[in-house]
Amino acid sequence: MSQILQVENLSVQFHTYTGTIQAVRDISFGIRENKVTAIVGESGCGKSVTSKAVMGLIQKPGVISKESKIFFKGEDILGYTEKQWEDYRGQKCSIVFQDALTALNPTMDIGRQITEKIRVHRRVNRQEAWQEGIRMLEQVGIPGAAMRMRQYPHEFSGGMRQRVMIAIALTLHPQLLIADEPTTALDVTIQADILDMMKEIQREQGMTIILITHDLGIVANFAQDIIVMYAGKVVEKGSAEDIFYHPAHPYTEALLRAVPRLDISGGQLETIEGAPPNMADPPAGCPFADRCKKKRPVCGTGFPGEAEIAEGHQVCCWLYMDDGGGSGDGR
Amino acid sequence: MDRRAMKKIFFSNKMTVICAVLLLLVILASLLAPLSPYDPDAVNVAERLQGMSGRHILGTDDLGRDTFTRALYGGRVSLLVGSAAMCVAVLAGTFIGTVSGYSGGRIDMVCMRIVDIFLSVPSLLFIIVVYAFMPRNIMTLVLMLASFSWTKVARVVRAQTLSLKERDFVTAAKALGVSRGRIIWRHIIPNLMPQVIVAASLSIANAILDESALSFLGYGVQLPMASWGSMLQSAQQYILHNPILAVVPGTMILITVLCFNVMGDMLQQILDPKLVK
Amino acid sequence: MVDNTDCLLEVQGLKKYFKVGKKKMLRAVDDVSFYIRKGETLGVVGESGCGKTTCGRTCLGIYDKTGGQVTYRGEDVHGMDKERRRRFTEQAQIIFQDPYASLDPKMKIQEIVAEGIRAHKMAEDEADIKKRVEGLLSTVGLDPAYGSRYVHEFSGGQRQRIGIARALAVEPEFIVCDEPISALDVSIQAQIVNLLKRLQKEKELTYMFIAHDLSMVKHISDRVMVMYLGKVMEITTADQLYDHPAHPYTQALLSAIPIPDPRVEAGKVRIRMEGEIPSPVDPPEGCRFQNRCPYAEKKCREETPVLEKIGEGHFAACHRCG
Numbered sequence: 036m037s038q039i040l041q042v043e044n045l046s047v048q049f050h051t052y053t054g055t056i057q058a059v060r061d062i063s064f065g066i067r068e069n070k071v072t073a074i075v076g077e078s079g080c081g082k083s084v085t086s087k088a089v090m091g092l093i094q095k096p097g098v099i100s101k102e103s104k105i106f107f108k109g110e111d112i113l114g115y116t117e118k119q120w121e122d123y124r125g126q127k128c129s130i131v132f133q134d135a136l137t138a139l140n141p142t143m144d145i146g147r148q149i150t151e152k153i154r155v156h157r158r159v160n161r162q163e164a165w166q167e168g169i170r171m172l173e174q175v176g177i178p179g180a181a182m183r184m185r186q187y188p189h190e191f192s193g194g195m196r197q198r199v200m201i202a203i204a205l206t207l208h209p210q211l212l213i214a215d216e217p218t219t220a221l222d223v224t225i226q227a228d229i230l231d232m233m234k235e236i237q238r239e240q241g242m243t244i245i246l247i248t249h250d251l252g253i254v255a256n257f258a259q260d261i262i263v264m265y266a267g268k269v270v271e272k273g274s275a276e277d278i279f280y281h282p283a284h285p286y287t288e289a290l291l292r293a294v295p296r297l298d299i300s301g302g303q304l305e306t307i308e309g310a311p312p313n314m315a316d317p318p319a320g321c322p323f324a325d326r327c328k329k330k331r332p333v334c335g336t337g338f339p340g341e342a343e344i345a346e347g348h349q350v351c352c353w354l355y356m357d358d359g360g361g362s363g364d365g366r
Numbered sequence: 367m368d369r370r371a372m373k374k375i376f377f378s379n380k381m382t383v384i385c386a387v388l389l390l391l392v393i394l395a396s397l398l399a400p401l402s403p404y405d406p407d408a409v410n411v412a413e414r415l416q417g418m419s420g421r422h423i424l425g426t427d428d429l430g431r432d433t434f435t436r437a438l439y440g441g442r443v444s445l446l447v448g449s450a451a452m453c454v455a456v457l458a459g460t461f462i463g464t465v466s467g468y469s470g471g472r473i474d475m476v477c478m479r480i481v482d483i484f485l486s487v488p489s490l491l492f493i494i495v496v497y498a499f500m501p502r503n504i505m506t507l508v509l510m511l512a513s514f515s516w517t518k519v520a521r522v523v524r525a526q527t528l529s530l531k532e533r534d535f536v537t538a539a540k541a542l543g544v545s546r547g548r549i550i551w552r553h554i555i556p557n558l559m560p561q562v563i564v565a566a567s568l569s570i571a572n573a574i575l576d577e578s579a580l581s582f583l584g585y586g587v588q589l590p591m592a593s594w595g596s597m598l599q600s601a602q603q604y605i606l607h608n609p610i611l612a613v614v615p616g617t618m619i620l621i622t623v624l625c626f627n628v629m630g631d632m633l634q635q636i637l638d639p640k641l642v643k
Numbered sequence: 644m645v646d647n648t649d650c651l652l653e654v655q656g657l658k659k660y661f662k663v664g665k666k667k668m669l670r671a672v673d674d675v676s677f678y679i680r681k682g683e684t685l686g687v688v689g690e691s692g693c694g695k696t697t698c699g700r701t702c703l704g705i706y707d708k709t710g711g712q713v714t715y716r717g718e719d720v721h722g723m724d725k726e727r728r729r730r731f732t733e734q735a736q737i738i739f740q741d742p743y744a745s746l747d748p749k750m751k752i753q754e755i756v757a758e759g760i761r762a763h764k765m766a767e768d769e770a771d772i773k774k775r776v777e778g779l780l781s782t783v784g785l786d787p788a789y790g791s792r793y794v795h796e797f798s799g800g801q802r803q804r805i806g807i808a809r810a811l812a813v814e815p816e817f818i819v820c821d822e823p824i825s826a827l828d829v830s831i832q833a834q835i836v837n838l839l840k841r842l843q844k845e846k847e848l849t850y851m852f853i854a855h856d857l858s859m860v861k862h863i864s865d866r867v868m869v870m871y872l873g874k875v876m877e878i879t880t881a882d883q884l885y886d887h888p889a890h891p892y893t894q895a896l897l898s899a900i901p902i903p904d905p906r907v908e909a910g911k912v913r914i915r916m917e918g919e920i921p922s923p924v925d926p927p928e929g930c931r932f933q934n935r936c937p938y939a940e941k942k943c944r945e946e947t948p949v950l951e952k953i954g955e956g957h958f959a960a961c962h963r964c965g
Contacts, residue, residue, distance in 0.1 A: 052371040052378075077828040192919050222690035222855065224916055227899035231913075249829060252901030256908030275905050293833040295862035297900050298907055300882060304862065306837055307830040310798045326830075534745035538806070541705055542759040542813060543732030552758075556749035 039211055039243050040066040040089065040107055046100035047084050047093060054315035058084040058097070060267040066211070066245060066260075071237060073246040073254040073275075076264035079311060082247045085264075086213045089245075090130050091120045107211070126156060129204035133216040135196035139188040145172075145199055146184030152206050171202040176232050194225035201233065208240075215247040230257060251294060255279065263287050266311050266322035268338065273348035283350040286323045321353065329354060372636050382632040385625040392622055396441035404432040406439040407590045415608055425610055427600060437614050440592040444574050444622070447508055447587075451573040454512035456566050459519025460558065464550055466520070467527030478524070481517045489514040490579060497585050507586055511573045519565045526561050530554050560637030564630050571626035578619050594619050651716065651817055651849050652679040652702060658710035659694075659701045669924045671697040673873035674711065676950065679817075684843065684850040686864030686881065688857050688896075692923055694873040695853045696740075699819040702851065703735055704728065715817070733763055736810035740822035742802035746794045752805055753790035756780065759813040779808040784838060800831035807838065811846070819851045824859060836863055857900050861885055866956070869893050872923055872931040875950055879957040889959040892916075892932045930962070938963055 047059040059081040066072050074082045087093050089105060091112065105112050107127060115123060132138050140148060149171060150164040159167070165184070172180035175198040188196060197217060204212060214233070218226035230253055237244055246258055254261060254275070261278040263271040263286065271284040282288040292305040309326040312318055318325070320335035327334065333353050342355035376382060399406075410430035417425050424433040466477035493510045500506045530536060531554065539549050574594075580586035581595025594615040601611035659672040671694040679685045687695045700706045702713050704720045713720040715735065723731055739745035746755055756776045759765075766772040777787035783804040794802060803823060810818055820839065824832040836859060842848060854860045860867055860881075867884045869877045869892065877890040888894045895914040902908055916935040921927055927934045933943040942962050950960045 052374045077830060194919060222920075223857070223901075224690065224896060224899040225919070227901070227913060228915075230901075250901070251829075251903040255901060255903050255905045256911075279903065279905055290829060291903060293830050294903055295833075295836075295858045296902060296904070297858045297861060297885060297897070298902055298904075300861065300885070303840075304833040304837055306833040308834070310800055310831065311828075534739040534741060535747040537700075537705060538737065538739065538745055538809065539758060541703060541732060541735075541737045542762055542809070543729045544758060544762045548762075552750070553747050557747070559749075 037068050038065040039068040040105070040245075042085070042089070043104040043106070044100075045085065045088060045103040045105065047081070047088055047103075048098050048100070050096045050098065056314045057267055057317055058314060059088070060317065061102075062264075062267075062269045064262055064269055064272055066243060068210075068243050069241045070259045071244045071246060071257055072260040072262060073248060073258035074262045074264060075248060075251060075254060077249055077311065079266075079314060080264040081267040082264050083215055086130065086215050086245065086247050089213065090124060090128060091115065092130075122156075125152060125204075125207045125209060127209055128211040128213065129207070129209040130213040130215060131197070131200050131204045131217050133219050135193070135200045135220075136188065138200055139196065141188050144185050144187055145191070149184070149199075149203055149206055152203065156207055167206070168202075171206050172199070174205070174236065175199070175202045176228075177202070193221055194229060197221060197229055198232070201229075205236070209242070211243045211245065213245045213247065216249070217246075218253065219248070219250070226253065233257075251279075251291065263290075266317060267314060268322060269351065270323065271348075271350045271352075273345075273350075277345065277348040281345075281348070283344055283348070283355065284323075284352050285327045285329050285354075289326075289328075321351075375636050376632070379632060381628060385628045385632075388621055389625040389629070392441055392618070392625075393445060395438055396445055399435065399438035399442055402432070402435040402438060404435040406431060406436045406592050415604065417608070418610065424614055425608070427597075427611055428604060433597075433611060433614055436592040436597060437594070437618055440594045440597055440615060441618060441622075443504070443587050443591065443593040444577055444595075444619070447504060447511065447577045447593075448570045448574040450504075450508040451511035451515060451577075452566050452570045454508065455515040455569050455573075456519055456562060458512065459516040459565070460523050460555070460562055462516070463520040463523025464527050464554055464558070467524040468531055468546070468550055468554060474524075477520070481520055484514060484517045487514075490576065490583075493580065494583070494585050502585075502588050504587065507577065507580070511576055514576075515569050515572060519562065519569065522561050522565050523558055526558050527554055530557055560633075563637065564634045567626050567630035567633060571623045571630070574619065574623055574626070578615075649681045650678045651681045652851075653714045654678065654702060654711070655714075656711035657698070657701060657708060657713060659697050659706055660709040663924055667924050670694075670873045670926060671923060672701060673926075675870075675873070675875050676711075677868055677875060677878055679849060679851060681816075681849055682843075682847055683865040684852050684863055686860035686867040687851060687853045687870060688855060688860050688867060689870035690855060690896075690920060692872070692920060693870040694923070695870050696821055698870070699737070699821050699851055699853050703737055703819055704731065705737070729763070733759075733813045734815055735817040735819070736813065736815040737819045737821060738803075738806050738810050738823045740825050742799045742806060742826060745806055746802055746809075748794050750794070751790065752780070752792055752794070752797075755794075755805060756790070756808045756812055759809065763813055765813065775812070776808075779812055780805075782811065782842070783808045784834075798831075799827050800834060803827060803831075803835050804838070807835075807842070811842070814846075816847070817849045817851075819853070821853050822855065823852075825854065825856065832859065839863065857896065869896070872921065872926050874931050875958075875960060876932065877957075877959045877961075878950070879954075879959075883954075883957055887957075889953055889957065889964045890932075890961050891936050891938055891963070893959075895937075930960075 043063045044061050045059055046061050049056040049058055074085065076082045088099055093099055099113060103113060112123060146165060146168055149168040153159060153164040153167055168184055169180045172183060177183055177195060177198050191199060218229050234257060248254060258275055261273060261275055262269055265286050271287050278287060282291055289305065289307045293307055295304055307326050312322050320337055321339060324330050324334040331353060339351050339353045339356050341349045341351050343349050344355055412430060413426050414428055414430040415426060416422055422432050426432055462477055466474045496510060536549060536553055539553055577586055578595035581593045582599045584599065587593040587596055597615040598612055605612050655676050657672055657675045661669040661671055663669045675698060689695050697706065701708055708721050715731065753776045756779055757772050760772055760775055766775055776790055780787045780789060785801060785804050824835050827835060840863065843850060852860060852863055864881045866878065867881050868875055871892050876892045885897065888897055895916045898914045918935050929944040929946055930948050933939045948960045948962050950958045953959050953964045
């Protein structure tokens with residue numbers, strides 16, 4: 036299966052007055068074309084920073100380390116000039132943020148915000164761009180699209196605003212769409228509608244989507260591949276089947292058990308004691324070691340390498356390392 | 367935010383460090399003014415209008431008084447009037463602002479209309495008129511200046527109080543049965559400090575400017591007492607022949623006011639930080 | 644509607660309107676009735692703008708009411724004089740959603756936790772206060788030595804524990820938990836929920852647990868109340884609600900919740916609602932849910948359904964269920 040995006044040894048640091056935050060620490064992964072990949076993790080695990088790096092949106096005080104490489108269809112995008120970035124963003128890769136209200140310009144009507152982008156990148160006249168805008172709004176399921184083009188962001192509800200954001204992200208037909216917590220600010224019923232809509236567009240157009248989220252629930256019926264991040268590291272990668280039914284990393288396992296399930300009742304929730312480490316001073320060993328129920332002495336010595344426990348299912352845990360003394364019982 | 371980070375931000379900006387040093391110098395020099403060998407008010411006609419020399423480093427004025435010494439004593443008056451007026455303004459402004467903002471309703475409306483009235487009066491003119499009926503001393507000057515600058519503090523404080531009183535920690539205190547006075551004292555006022563400190567530093571700068579303007583017009587500090595404003599006034603007629611007489615107090619006013627304003631801006635950044643370099 | 648003698652809080656036709664603009668009213672809570680028995684947890688769920696937070700705060704007397712009545716142990720919460728109101732704050736407490744906004748950043752932890760003890764003069768001297776605060780901190784799973792630190796040194800989960808300690812300080816019997824876990828990370832949510840459950844058992848607490856996360860509400864509650872646009876749609880036991888939801892809104896809401904299991908998700912049938920939640924300033928006529936309900940008929944548009952008993956301990960406000 037061809038990969039549309041390859042991230043190799045990506046590290047991102049933020050230099051602040053209180054110290055250097057190591058938001059992303061030497062991670063590598065690939066994204067399969069025409070599939071939905073979810074990057075799952077809790078706040079501060081580096082998932083959003085990773086998506087920003089892929090979009091070339093890391094700004095001061097953030098710094099991408101020199102060893103980092105990101106290939107989009109074989110092209111090293113980290114070496115792009117500002118002009119190349121402009122062509123890349125929107126046409127090849129687009130992003131939708133969590134907060135649609137701040138991402139839209141309150142003083143411009145929706146129509147202008149959509150057509151502006153079309154007209155910058157494509158040689159079409161105003162009329163054609165406007166028609167294209169209406170088509171985009173219809174595609175994301177906004178009723179009365181022609182009329183709504185004339186309205187301003189505050190006249191839209193939260194869910195509708197997020198649809199507009201998705202429409203804007205899709206106007207130039209990007210090959211890769213990054214959705215950074217697209218439904219976190221929304222109510223469950225609205226969330227379900229938007230996810231359904233995204234699923235449908237993905238199926239129709241065969242687009243590649245990276246879904247950044249903390250919610251394992253919305254991943255379940257959406258993503259084919261899952262990347263689990265913790266404290267700036269990728270701890271486990273695999274298919275949705277692998278992650279949900281054969282979680283290998285103790286963190287993934289614990290995370291799945293810490294969420295109450297609507298379809299199963301009773302029982303005490305399993306907790307993960309403690310809190311994630313301070314990213315200004317991350318531990319040398321496995322960052323999850325302090326909270327891990329399967330901790331061994333070796334866990335503090337260094338970050339474990341990647342072990343392939345099944346085809347396409349990799350985990351970074353000492354339990355699965357030959358020199359870790361663990362007899363990995365992945366399957 | 368912790369102290370270390372604040373210090374780091376402060377020292378990372380050269381401009382503020384320079385301003386802080388200059389301000390400290392001005393304040394120190396004014397405090398140490400009595401060390402000067404000259405009496406600031408003693409007339410010595412024999413040495414009038416001298417230029418810069420080893421004996422009088424910044425020369426003398428039309429009555430033979432040492433300009434440097436007078437500038438230092440003038441600094442005492444200007445800084446004293448400025449900070450006293452600021453203190454009165456901050457105390458009154460904070461009190462009225464919090465009460466008005468926290469109480470809301472009719473009290474708030476009355477307070478804010480009073481503020482509006484004060485803001486719509488041309489302050490310098492009004493002070494000059496009032497001066498006709500009041501004893502002309504520093505106390506009056508301070509009170510007059512403060513009576514027009516508390517309104518700015520009160521506005522800032524009220525706006526902040528309005529947002530603070532909706533915060534959950536205030537609701538929590540209410541739910542715990544904490545009394546209203548204690549909520550204002552323990553929760554509202556400490557959280558207002560950043561805004562108040564910034565308003566204070568800007569209000570000192572304003573008070574110094576106003577004091578100078580009044581003294582220049584002859585309504586502020588009374589002769590022979592030196593203030594930067596009154597020094598400027600007496601320098602007027604000699605400005606072509608002896609420009610240094612105007613340059614010295616003018617520069618002092620400029621530096622002091624500029625430094626207070628820059629410090630105010632910087633404090634705003636430090637106290638309301640977005641933790642980035 | 645109830646004849647329970649062990650009823651702690653009883654709410655009858657409670658209304659809370661906010662003025663918006665000159666003439667319009669935002670009907671945050673509109674004619675809501677329910678009760679909470681001693682020692683139980685009543686979960687309150689609904690989407691944003693349904694009035695669940697306003698309802699919780701009005702029950703505690705933090706907000707004035709517009710109409711109806713809230714009685715706590717037979718006493719009208721909004722009719723108390725100053726002294727009785729002060730004593731009421733000793734019995735009923737609140738835990739907030741945002742662990743950042745709910746703790747005063749200028750105060751030390753021990754001062755935050757001690758605030759209630761001081762307000763009610765529950766301790767003899769400073770040493771006693773210190774001892775109590777340390778005890779409370781360890782009760783909620785924090786190191787007692789943290790007392791001398793400031794809020795900004797703590798993570799979201801730890802802050803939420805501090806908020807719980809503050810509420811426990813006055814030894815209340817009833818706590819309104821206003822979305823206490825919504826702002827926390829998944830791995831921390833379970834910690835806080837388990838802590839709340841443990842405290843309930845140890846101290847015989849009664850909870851009103853407000854949240855938008857139905858899975859968590861189901862997990863912690865004995866009974867659940869579903870709200871929509873200021874009205875109660877359905878009240879029933881937690882198991883009943885999920886197994887046999889009666890109200891179309893409850894059914895739609897349940898079907899929208901994602902389940903972290905790809906196979907279950909794939910087989911799930913979702914009940915779609917039309918359109919979006921109307922504004923509570925201008926709610927629809929008749930049943931509040933009428934314009935989005937897949938089953939709405941003429942009667943629903945004309946007549947507002949009342950909460951009626953449809954089974955043992957099961958109430959719903961729907962013409963179809965009657």
